[in-house]
Amino acid sequence: MMNIGFSRKKDKPAMHSPEALVKHYVAYSAKFLGFTEVDQPKGTDVVRVAVRKLKFQRHIKKSEGEKVPKVELQISIHGVKILDPKTKDVQHNCQLHRMSFCADDKTDKRIFAYICTEPDTKRHLCYVFDSEKCAEEITIAIGQAFELAYKMFLQSGGKDVESRKQIGNLQKRIQDLEMENTKLKKQLQCLEDQLISAQSSPAVSIPVKTTSTDVFDMLPFTPGSSTPRIQMCNGNWNFPWPPPVDRGTDLFGAVPFDPFTCGLLDFPPDVQSKLDEMQEGFKMGLTLEGAIFSLEHVDSRC
Incomplete structure (x- = not known):
């Protein structure tokens, strides 16, 4: 059976249209009790401990006159x-x-929480909210968004990466062609300078034509000769190439986009790691539950 990305114990219909979650967002007002690190990515007991901890901290701050900050959830x-x-x-x-x-808390319709993993530190953080009796609705909305995101990842994730790969290959081709064009311009300029120099020299300094040159006044090709030669083949000039030039920008004056440095057939490490992370996260799934977070209410109305 294919994992569609999320599961929930409550048999509830979708609260919002897919279009609202895909093209826009749904917003809720809530009070933010804060977040705390937990040792597991899942589990009712894990969340229960985090909720009780944050509610107790807010109870202390409230007694000191500090209000719980209001936030908007999108x-x-x-x-x-x-x-x-x-x-x-x-x-x-x-x-x-x-x-x-x-x-969300079955005994308190205001409290809900979710666990999210930090991308850099890989810490599991539990975020806790007081939501004006909308806890269950918000929980289901998050689950619905997760399911839609996972389906879209399966449908278009690979295509998006392939498009970026093709763009990278095209950009690399443009850079190669521009490099060749730069080399040709330099060679042409060098030939023009030599021609001007020869025309401006005294007549006595112009060497007399001998039988050792060909009809184009050029030395014939000698195998093993170390002297660089300019040859013409099928009307195209073949010049000795100068060493590669270190370019900081492309022909549009922008820094070249070259994410695919590991080869044309491989994904770059950053894109590949991103895909692996998304695949692993969606594969783990999002578990939705209705639970009893606190057996003893510290302050249910923070």
């Missing part, structure tokens, strides 16, 4: 963004393939 196939509701500054951005667990 859910789409690109991930879950946590923004400041006024400035719209992005505080956190959790991509869906890095999310492994999402759950």
